[in-house]
């Protein structure tokens with residue numbers, strides 16, 4: 698079971714953009730699109746660039762380094778579908794945006 702950790706409050710992630718957060722020993726990029734939230738590992742599976750700074754377009758984030766697109770919903774790379782960024786569950790509790798991570802603790 699993932700543990701949900703608060704990373705931000707509603708309104709702190711601009712519509713159509715991402716922000717990165719340290720969560721459970723990882724860096725997670727959280728995006729807001731049409732009011733919904735998505736979370737991907739901030740580490741691009743191609744060559745490790747940050748995904749959190751990429752532009753969001755048509756349900757995907759476009760990595761800044763080589764402009765490959767990764768679906769926000771499942772992390773699959775549109776240019777190379779065998780490549781996939783790790784995804785995380787996101788929920789909103791009250792005004793807190795929370796990311797589900799497995800911490801290994803407990």
Ligand code: FES
Pocket residue numbers: 741742743744745746760761762763764765
């Ligand atoms: S490092 Fe992200 S597409 Fe190459």
